[in-house]
Amino acid sequence: xxxxRPDVPALTEDIRPGTATDPDVGAETEATVTVDGEAVTVGxxxxxxxxxxxxxxxxxxxxxxxxGDEELVGPRSECRTCMVEAGDHxxxxxxxxxxxxxxxxxxxxxxxVEAREVNLDLVLSNHNLRCTTCNANGxxxxx
Amino acid sequence: MVRxxxxxxxxxxxxxxxxxxxxxxxxATDASVVAVGSTGARALEPLVLVSRAGTTAxxxxxxxxxxxxxxxxxxxxxxxxxxxxxxxxxxxxxxxxPVPDLSPLDVGTRSVLGRCGWVxxxxxxxxRTGGDGEGGGLDADPAAVLDAAGGVVGRGWGxxxxxxxxGGTWERVAGAEEPAVVVNAHGSPGDxxxxxxxxxxxxxxxxxxxxxxxxxxxxxxxxxxxxLARERAAxxxxxxxxxxxxxxxxxxxxxxAAEPTMALEAVEGNHRLEARLRPPGPAEAGLSGRPTLxxxxxxxxQVARALDGGDPTRVVTxxxxxxxxxxxxxPEGASLSALRGAVTVEGEFKGACVGGRFGGxxxxxxxxxxxxxxxxxxxxxxxxVDIIAEGRCVVAYVGEKCRYGSEENCGRxxxxxxxxxxxxxxxxxxxxxxxxxGRIEELLRVVRSTSVCGFGRDMTRPVATALDHxxxxxxxxxxxxxxxxACDGHLPGVTA
Numbered sequence: 103x104x105x106x107r108p109d110v111p112a113l114t115e116d117i118r119p120g121t122a123t124d125p126d127v128g129a130e131t132e133a134t135v136t137v138d139g140e141a142v143t144v145g146x147x148x149x150x151x152x153x154x155x156x157x158x159x160x161x162x163x164x165x166x167x168x169x170g171d172e173e174l175v176g177p178r179s180e181c182r183t184c185m186v187e188a189g190d191h192x193x194x195x196x197x198x199x200x201x202x203x204x205x206x207x208x209x210x211x212x213x214x215v216e217a218r219e220v221n222l223d224l225v226l227s228n229h230n231l232r233c234t235t236c237n238a239n240g241x242x243x244x245x
Numbered sequence: 246m247v248r249x250x251x252x253x254x255x256x257x258x259x260x261x262x263x264x265x266x267x268x269x270x271x272x273a274t275d276a277s278v279v280a281v282g283s284t285g286a287r288a289l290e291p292l293v294l295v296s297r298a299g300t301t302a303x304x305x306x307x308x309x310x311x312x313x314x315x316x317x318x319x320x321x322x323x324x325x326x327x328x329x330x331x332x333x334x335x336x337x338x339x340x341x342x343p344v345p346d347l348s349p350l351d352v353g354t355r356s357v358l359g360r361c362g363w364v365x366x367x368x369x370x371x372x373r374t375g376g377d378g379e380g381g382g383l384d385a386d387p388a389a390v391l392d393a394a395g396g397v398v399g400r401g402w403g404x405x406x407x408x409x410x411x412g413g414t415w416e417r418v419a420g421a422e423e424p425a426v427v428v429n430a431h432g433s434p435g436d437x438x439x440x441x442x443x444x445x446x447x448x449x450x451x452x453x454x455x456x457x458x459x460x461x462x463x464x465x466x467x468x469x470x471x472x473l474a475r476e477r478a479a480x481x482x483x484x485x486x487x488x489x490x491x492x493x494x495x496x497x498x499x500x501x502a503a504e505p506t507m508a509l510e511a512v513e514g515n516h517r518l519e520a521r522l523r524p525p526g527p528a529e530a531g532l533s534g535r536p537t538l539x540x541x542x543x544x545x546x547q548v549a550r551a552l553d554g555g556d557p558t559r560v561v562t563x564x565x566x567x568x569x570x571x572x573x574x575x576p577e578g579a580s581l582s583a584l585r586g587a588v589t590v591e592g593e594f595k596g597a598c599v600g601g602r603f604g605g606x607x608x609x610x611x612x613x614x615x616x617x618x619x620x621x622x623x624x625x626x627x628x629x630v631d632i633i634a635e636g637r638c639v640v641a642y643v644g645e646k647c648r649y650g651s652e653e654n655c656g657r658x659x660x661x662x663x664x665x666x667x668x669x670x671x672x673x674x675x676x677x678x679x680x681x682x683g684r685i686e687e688l689l690r691v692v693r694s695t696s697v698c699g700f701g702r703d704m705t706r707p708v709a710t711a712l713d714h715x716x717x718x719x720x721x722x723x724x725x726x727x728x729x730x731a732c733d734g735h736l737p738g739v740t741a
Contacts, residue, residue: 120517122510122657125530127522179522181659182695193694198522213694220691224663 127177129200137207144201149177151184151196154209162209164222166243168197182221187211252297253319256281257307258362259291260441260473266291269309273316282442282477284342284362285562285572286349288589292362295324299337302329303345340364340372349563349571349587356555357546358574361442367480372445385552390457391415393551397544398616400559401436402601402627402699403429403503405527405539408616411548414528414538419458421536426455427512427527429541430467430474431496432503433601435560435628436542438572440467440474444481448491450545453552454538455489463491464532466508470498500602501655504698505539519655520698543628559614565598565631566591577615584610584630592634595729596714600625603646603703605710606639623710625703638731639715640722643707644672650704661701664692668708676735680723682712 128147135142135150137157144153151168154160165184168177179198187208188194196207208214226244233239253276257263260283270293271278283290289305293312296302302324304315318325326332331345341359344350355361364371385393395412399405406414418424428451430436439447451463465478475493482491496502496511497518506521509532531537540548543560551557557577564570567588575583585594596608605624612622619626633642651665671685685708693705712719718728725736 120515120519122506122519122521123513123515123534124522125525125534127524177522178657179697180657182697183659185695195522195695200524213690216687217691217695220664220687221659221695224659224667227667228663 121178124177124198127179127198127200129202131203133201133203133205135201135203135205135207138209148201149197150186150188150194150199150201150205150207151177153201153205154186154196154207159209162215162218163196164218164243165197166222166225181225183218183225185214185217185221187214193217252277253324254279254296255315255319256294256296256363257291258282258284258294260287263291265309266293266307266312269312270316273313274319276319279365281362281364282366283438284350284442285358285438286347286362287571288349288569289330289347294342294362295319295329296337297324299335300324300326301333301335301343301345302326303331303333303347304328305330305347349573352571352573352583352587353575353579354558355574356558357439357446357543357550357560358443358572360446361438364443366442366444366477367484369445369481369484372443385453387419387457387459390453390548390552391419394454394457394548397547397551397557399540400543400547400626400628401429401433401503401541402625402703403431403433403436403505403508403539404541404544405505405531405537406544407699408620408626411538411540411544415454415458418460418528418536418538421458421529424458424460424536424538425532426451426458426460426463427508427532427537427539428463428465428545429503429505429508429539430465430471430478431508432468432500433541433543433628434562434564434570435572437467437471437474438562439542439546439560440465440471440478442477444474444477445485446549447542447545448478448481448485450542450548451491451540452485452489453548454540454545458536458538460538461489462532463489464512465491465493466512467493467495468498468502469495471495500649500653501700504655504700506698507655508539509537519657520700522697557615560628561614562629563588563632564629566634566637567632575614577613579614580611581614581630582610585632588632590632590634592636594632595635595637596633596639598631598633598642598707600703600706601627601629603627603650603700603706604629604631605706606633606643606714607710608714623706623713625706636729636731638718638727638729639711640672640675640718640727641732643711644669646707647672647704650700654700654704655698658695658697658701660692661696661698661704664688664696664701665704668692668705672708675719675722676732678723678725680719682716682719685712 135153142156167181177198184196255278293304293307333343335343342363399407494512507518527537562572571587598604689705
């Protein structure tokens with residue numbers, strides 16, 4: 103985050119975070135995707151998660167590490183708590199899988215639910231849970 | 246080429262430098278003495294091969310004294326066959342090693358390994374001589390290359406098309422802008438052997454690939470620890486490339502650095518390696534975002550072989566509880582049990598871990614050496630088979646692999662990073678008396694199916710297959726018993 107004041111150096115600008123150079127993961131064109139039986143149309147660049155959100159099914163899909171800020175963070179797809187069943191592709195991470203035209207997404211498929219639950223547990227397994235002194239207290243997806 | 250019609254040629258086959266042997270042989274005879282690469286048969290090396298007029302005598306484990314005796318014999322004008330370990334008659338112009346009746350050289354077949362231990366690795370003149378597949382990949386037209394590659398299946402976890410036919414990927418890349426080819430030789434002993442002993446063969450496959458898809462750049466990527474392979478690949482590349490820019494790049498000597506997208510990260514110069522998301526994979530967005538073919542030297546050698554009309558084979562390295570490591574080649578239809586003839590098992594054979602560091606554990610090697618059969622058996626296709634002897638405890642063996650996975654993963658995704666830790670803990674609990682197979686299997690399923698890359702997918706394999714085949718041993722450990730007697734000091738109620 104760079105400062106607006108000219109006398110304060112922009113601290114983070116030269117720091118390379120050392121993360122992988124991911125490809126663009128969004129779809130190339132507008133696509134119509136079925137999410138749990140409901141057809142939704144999303145624009146170019148959309149991911150499966152965008153379609154899941156458009157279909158109002160996002161409550162079941164935590165997608166913890168997705169901030170919806172593609173410019174700044176991009177889909178890091180680390181937490182894997184957004185796994186859904188996507189037809190022939192099998193289990194896919196919704197936050198970083200292109201919304202291909204004709205894709206049939208099942209958020210409630212048994213192994214997708216298991217994957218999201220286990221991965222959520224794994225995220226929590228390495229979380230310090232000092233909620234009362236945490237800045238995010240009250241505005242935390244884990245709570 | 247190494248001529249041997251009239252004169253005597255003495256070859257010293259070894260992985261390292263054997264200058265003292267060459268000197269001993271050179272000092273006492275006027276035959277030409279040449280250093281060739283390893284044959285892959287470590288138990289026999291340094292191996293001295295003396296050829297004259299279509300007969301080759303083999304001297305295994307050759308010491309300086311023995312070399313001197315061979316040289317004395319030659320000085321008297323005779324091929325010293327009576328003291329040899331094996332003698333083979335062959336076509337005097339032969340471009341590949343005449344196979345002697347000596348294990349492990351006589352195991353399986355020798356086609357992509359044929360030149361290993363016979364030709365001078367970096368001499369282009371030694372390569373492509375005689376009647377053995379003249380022409381081949383170097384002057385095949387792109388359509389023929391695409392056609393040949395269509396039937397070749399990617400080999401090794403470092404191959405972006407592992408266990409899949411290359412055809413589809415190549416056709417997509419062929420129509421794209423500015424494609425590149427990455428030869429991923431990181432971390433596999435079979436790939437290292439090919440680059441060290443016969444680098445022109447995989448490079449020929451790589452150049453054929455580059456021409457077929459219209460790539461102007463080929464990058465040979467290896468571990469920074471593989472000095473010899475890097476040196477030989479660089480020497481061969483400078484001698485072979487015309488119209489294509491071939492360069493050599495290295496990555497850290499770590500298991501994960503062989504993963505195809507981490508290989509791309511390393512080639513691009515990133516120091517902290519992390520797997521990339523896909524789709525789109527390297528074929529759409531690879532090296533610096535360009536469409537890229539990422540294949541192992543083993544895969545590319547098979548492409549070159551397919552262009553010569555040969556049937557597919559698999560290069561397999563056998564190690565583990567054995568006397569000496571051996572790299573051999575099996576026809577795809579052959580059973581892996583042939584591998585037992587390539588090594589001396591130290592003790593009774595108990596089973597094997599098939600498919601490298603994260604291979605599958607099996608008590609029975611009678612499985613065909615091809616991707617379909619291995620996949621059905623739940624085993625890996627990495628081309629390394631570790632023999633497990635009776636004295637080794639399978640629970641400790643796979644636990645060790647699991648711990649390695651928890652320490653060596655790239656840290657990007659939660660299932661692999663945290664899941665591998667939890668899995669290691671669940672296996673430790675077995676030693677404390679608590680065996681929870683349901684919990685372990687749930688974790689295995691999720692780590693395998695939700696990890697970003699092949700590291701997480703594969704790291705579950707040793708434990709999953711050990712549970713299938715040696716499940717009883719886990720329950721025994723929870724009861725304080727280790728069948729192999731290897732864990733006694735670590736089990737409850739048992740004193741060391």
